[in-house]
Amino acid sequence: MTTPSKAATIADVAARAGVSVPTVSRVLTGAARVTPEKRERVEQAIVELSFRPSAAARVLASRKAQVIAVIAGDTSRYGYAETIRGIEEGARAEGYTVMITVVESPDEDEIDRAIAATLSQPLAGVAVLKFDPPGVAALQRVPDDLPLVVLSGVRDTSLPQAVLDETRAAEELTDYLLGLGHATVHHVRIPPSRKEDGRTTGWRRALRRAGAPIPEPLDATWEPKSGQALGAVLAADEGVTAVFCGNDEIAMGVISGLTRAGRRVPEDVSVVGFDDHPLAEMWTPPLTTVDQDFAGMGRRGFELLLAEIRGEPGKQFSSERPRLIVRESAGRVGGA
Amino acid sequence: MTTPSKAATIADVAARAGVSVPTVSRVLTGAARVTPEKRERVEQAIVELSFRPSAAARVLASRKAQVIAVIAGDTSRYGYAETIRGIEEGARAEGYTVMITVVESPDEDEIDRAIAATLSQPLAGVAVLKFDPPGVAALQRVPDDLPLVVLSGVRDTSLPQAVLDETRAAEELTDYLLGLGHATVHHVRIPPSRKEDGRTTGWRRALRRAGAPIPEPLDATWEPKSGQALGAVLAADEGVTAVFCGNDEIAMGVISGLTRAGRRVPEDVSVVGFDDHPLAEMWTPPLTTVDQDFAGMGRRGFELLLAEIRGEPGKQFSSERPRLIVRESAGRVGGA
DNA sequence: ATGAAAGCGCTAACAT
DNA sequence: ATGTTAGCGCTTTCAT
Numbered sequence: 230m231t232t233p234s235k236a237a238t239i240a241d242v243a244a245r246a247g248v249s250v251p252t253v254s255r256v257l258t259g260a261a262r263v264t265p266e267k268r269e270r271v272e273q274a275i276v277e278l279s280f281r282p283s284a285a286a287r288v289l290a291s292r293k294a295q296v297i298a299v300i301a302g303d304t305s306r307y308g309y310a311e312t313i314r315g316i317e318e319g320a321r322a323e324g325y326t327v328m329i330t331v332v333e334s335p336d337e338d339e340i341d342r343a344i345a346a347t348l349s350q351p352l353a354g355v356a357v358l359k360f361d362p363p364g365v366a367a368l369q370r371v372p373d374d375l376p377l378v379v380l381s382g383v384r385d386t387s388l389p390q391a392v393l394d395e396t397r398a399a400e401e402l403t404d405y406l407l408g409l410g411h412a413t414v415h416h417v418r419i420p421p422s423r424k425e426d427g428r429t430t431g432w433r434r435a436l437r438r439a440g441a442p443i444p445e446p447l448d449a450t451w452e453p454k455s456g457q458a459l460g461a462v463l464a465a466d467e468g469v470t471a472v473f474c475g476n477d478e479i480a481m482g483v484i485s486g487l488t489r490a491g492r493r494v495p496e497d498v499s500v501v502g503f504d505d506h507p508l509a510e511m512w513t514p515p516l517t518t519v520d521q522d523f524a525g526m527g528r529r530g531f532e533l534l535l536a537e538i539r540g541e542p543g544k545q546f547s548s549e550r551p552r553l554i555v556r557e558s559a560g561r562v563g564g565a
Numbered sequence: 566m567t568t569p570s571k572a573a574t575i576a577d578v579a580a581r582a583g584v585s586v587p588t589v590s591r592v593l594t595g596a597a598r599v600t601p602e603k604r605e606r607v608e609q610a611i612v613e614l615s616f617r618p619s620a621a622a623r624v625l626a627s628r629k630a631q632v633i634a635v636i637a638g639d640t641s642r643y644g645y646a647e648t649i650r651g652i653e654e655g656a657r658a659e660g661y662t663v664m665i666t667v668v669e670s671p672d673e674d675e676i677d678r679a680i681a682a683t684l685s686q687p688l689a690g691v692a693v694l695k696f697d698p699p700g701v702a703a704l705q706r707v708p709d710d711l712p713l714v715v716l717s718g719v720r721d722t723s724l725p726q727a728v729l730d731e732t733r734a735a736e737e738l739t740d741y742l743l744g745l746g747h748a749t750v751h752h753v754r755i756p757p758s759r760k761e762d763g764r765t766t767g768w769r770r771a772l773r774r775a776g777a778p779i780p781e782p783l784d785a786t787w788e789p790k791s792g793q794a795l796g797a798v799l800a801a802d803e804g805v806t807a808v809f810c811g812n813d814e815i816a817m818g819v820i821s822g823l824t825r826a827g828r829r830v831p832e833d834v835s836v837v838g839f840d841d842h843p844l845a846e847m848w849t850p851p852l853t854t855v856d857q858d859f860a861g862m863g864r865r866g867f868e869l870l871l872a873e874i875r876g877e878p879g880k881q882f883s884s885e886r887p888r889l890i891v892r893e894s895a896g897r898v899g900g901a
Numbered sequence: 902a903t904g905a906a907a908g909c910g911c912t913a914a915c916a917t
Numbered sequence: 918a919t920g921t922t923a924g925c926g927c928t929t930t931c932a933t
Contacts, residue, residue: 236710238910249920254912262918279708285630285687286910288621289925296664296686305650310641317640317667326682328632328664331653346662350632351621372615374572453847478844485847508814511789511821513849574926585904590928598902622926625909 237278245274257282288351297534298328298347299356300371302363306451307478307506308523309358312380315527316356323535325353332363344370354534356380361422376537380530383427384548389537391530391547395503398519398551399431402501403473405517405553407439409499410562411471416446417459417483419475428503432473449475453482460486463498470498470562477502477509477518484512484558499559515556522549573614581610593618624687633870634664634683635692636707638699642787643814643842644859645694648716651863652692659871661689668699680706690870692716697758712873716866719763720884725873727866727883731839734855734887735767738837739809741853741889743775745835746898747807752782753795753819755811764839768809785811789818796822799834806834806898813838813845813854820848820894835895851892858885 239257243250248267255261256271263271274280288294297320303309317327330347332340344367348355354376357368368386371377379388382395406414416432429446436443447462449455456479463469464487474480480502484494492498494514502509502518509516529547536543575593579586584603591597592607599607610616624630633656639645653663666683668676680703684691690712693704704722707713715724718731742750752768765782772779783798785791792815799805800823810816816838820830828834830850838845838854845852865883872879 239912240910250910251912251921252919255919258912260912264918267919281681281685281708283625283687283910284685285621285624286925287685287912289619289625289927290910290912292912292925294621295682304640304653305643305646307641310646314641314667317665321667321679324682326664326666326686328662329653330662331650331657343657345617346631346660349617349620349623350662351619372617453843457847481844481847485849488849507789508817508844511793511817513821513824575928576926586926587905587928588903591903594928596928600902603903619926622909623928625911626926626928628909628928 237280239280239282241278242271242274242280245278246270285351294351294353295325296328296350296352297325297354297356297531298330298350298352299358300330300332300344300347300364300367301358302331302333302361302367303451304329304331308476308504308521309360311523312358312527312530315524315529316380316531317527318524319528319531319535323531328352332367334363337366340366341370348372348375354378354538356530356534359422361420365422376534378530378534378537380526381422383430384546385423389533389545391526391533392549393521393523393526394427394548394550395521396427396431396434398521398553399428399473399503400435401431401553402503402519403432403435404439405555406471406473406499406501406559407435407441409471409559411499412562413441413444414471414473415444415463415469417449417456417463417472417474417479418446419449419479420451426475428475449479449482451478453478456480456482457486457489459483460488461490463487464490464492471559472498472500474500474502477504477506477516480516480518480558481508481512484514495558495560501559505554509554510556512558514558517556517559518554519551520554521551525549573616575616575618577614578607578610578616581614582606621687630687630689631661632664632686632688633661633690633692633867634666634686634688635694636666636668636680636683636700636703637694638667638669638697638703639787640665640667644812644840644857645696647859648694648863648866651860651865652716652867653863654860655864655867655871659867664688668703670699673702676702677706684708684711690714690874692866692870695758697756701758712870714866714870714873716862717758719766720882721759725869725881727862727869728885729857729859729862730763730884730886731857732763732767732770734857734889735764735809735839736771737767737889738839738855739768739771740775741891742807742809742835742837742895743771743777745807745895747835748898749777749780750807750809751780751799751805753785753792753799753808753810753815754782755785755815756787762811764811785815785818787814789814792816792818793822793825795819796824797826799823800826800828807895808834808836810836810838813840813842813852816852816854816894817844817848831894831896837895841890845890846892848894850894853892853895854890855887856890857887861885
């Protein structure tokens with residue numbers, strides 16, 4: 230019937246339902262009791278006018294936002310995507326909406342602009358994926374009057390933080406390789422978030438404890454292709470019998486490079502990854518790796534954030550230990 | 566010096582700079598000229614008070630939002646993630662922030678709630694990834710008073726839409742296989758967004774045109790593992806010499822299943838994928854596939870949306886044709 | 902160029 | 918239980 234040229238406001242609804250504006254607000258928020266009959270009329274008016282309350286006005290008046298901002302350096306890599314998914318699931322269950330801000334640029338100014346744009350939004354809280362340098366840079370720019378949670382692989386701040394203890398996992402994985410008889414384990418690392426990632430630290434620690442030589446790590450980018458190039462490099466070195474890669478995608482690249490250079494995996498060289506990517510078990514050979522419950526970390530991170538938002542004391546920290554997944558890409562030295 | 570217990574408002578800034586509130590607003594928006602001297606004082610006050618304007622208030626007063634909502638059924642799959650990245654890049658360059666809403670649940674009510682929560686935000690526009698049923702369901706719920714763009718694989722609405730013409734690409738890919746001497750091409754499809762995806766339509770069309778028999782398609786889920794199971798099924802059928810998979814990840818699974826069942830790829834069976842996933846060329850054997858510029862589609866989609874937001878006439882539609890990437894997972898029948 | 906006044910659409914505090 | 922009155926923090930007239 231009616232064809233409203235402008236979107237309906239709460240006043241329109243009130244007029245149509247024959248009640249006052251606050252009464253409409255009451256049925257909207259459910260904050261106070263309203264006579265069933267009036268409630269009925271209001272609800273009908275809302276439908277008839279296809280009224281959608283303005284979040285801007287609500288936030289302004291109530292000083293309560295319903296949006297969680299997630300700041301990440303990337304969104305497409307497996308670990309990032311899963312972590313975000315976990316946060317999003319937790320948030321959705323509690324009625325929060327997630328806004329994602331990507332800060333991939335190394336340009337400081339651009340980071341500043343992206344963060345500023347995000348922070349000017351009415352936000353209930355912020356979650357920062359501290360997986361890489363952009364994440365670290367972003368973290369420094371979050372004002373401390375905002376509920377915040379950090380998600381990462383190492384406990385390294387005094388802020389509320391959810392971690393997946395990659396240092397311990399890397400140590401375990403390296404120990405496993407050493408236990409297979411390898412004299413040492415080479416390491417291809419992914420771009421570190423800080424001076425050194427937990428993955429690299431754990432590897433180094435295991436080697437040192439075992440008294441094994443510590444080879445210089447090779448640096449990959451996030452692209453599987455860079456792993457392939459490094460695989461070719463590793464293939465040229467006869468002394469390489471075991472390689473620990475920073476993540477599964479790089480491991481796949483390394484295996485590809487190694488194989489194309491004529492080295493067999495795992496007969497000649499053992500290769501392990503990290504994360505348990507969905508394709509890891511599909512690979513030839515199936516990848517020995519470490520299962521990381523990124524989505525779980527995301528959910529736990531959101532819980533921490535929620536506690537803060539609500540001002541509940543709650544715990545400030547949540548850590549979980551990934552577990553080793555033994556498949557076929559690593560074996561005994563000499564291919565036994 | 567000052568330790569403001571509350572966040573600074575524009576009034577605080579005005580007071581500190583010794584100007585009126587509207588003047589501060591003017592330097593904030595850059596809408597009107599302000600004396601250099603006053604501008605200077607205002608900017609200094611902003612820094613000193615670490616003032617961040619409230620987006621809620623701005624939106625309310627100006628009726629202009631700076632947030633683009635992206636509604637997607639998933640965020641971690643390659644195509645989705647890349648598309649979102651493209652939108653986000655375009656948006657960021659124009660000063661917009663992107664909010665992502667995931668609607669993965671089949672539950673209608675949950676979709677409604679998620680969409681409602683998003684749409685109540687102050688939004689400049691909405692981009693819907695119409696890649697799957699949740700995306701389709703979400704699209705139906707977007708009110709038409711909001712700038713909207715649809716991103717998908719087939720032109721199928723009268724709304725502004727950016728597409729990657731997968732029908733043509735699938736046809737081309739199937740023709741390629743047929744040209745290799747295969748009597749027909751089997752098809753493993755990913756969950757379709759509608760009755761039938763463009764990928765399946767293109768495959769069917771090529772087969773029909775060539776007068777080749779049209780086998781019943783097999784249905785995979787989004788998990789590579791489901792492809793693996795289907796690979797085992799296909800391995801049992803001697804008549805299968807060529808398989809077209811709905812995406813690369815499923816193709817990897819299919820190859821894995823085929824290989825484990827003792828069939829060689831491409832000697833016994835040719836397998837092709839779709840999307841040119843970063844791992845496609847790393848696979849054993851390297852995957853023949855079709856390159857899809859998802860990020861490009863995302864950027865083009867944002868441009869369409871921007872034109873709408875600005876009320877510019879502009880084009881309503883953008884289509885691009887993916888290109889065939891020939892690698893080694895497909896060969897002549899009989900393995901020649 | 903700048904300030905005073907008037908809202909934007911909603912919720913909160915206070916009456917009744 | 919419901920209406921009245923005040924704002925929330927900005928931008929936008931409209932004067933000057």
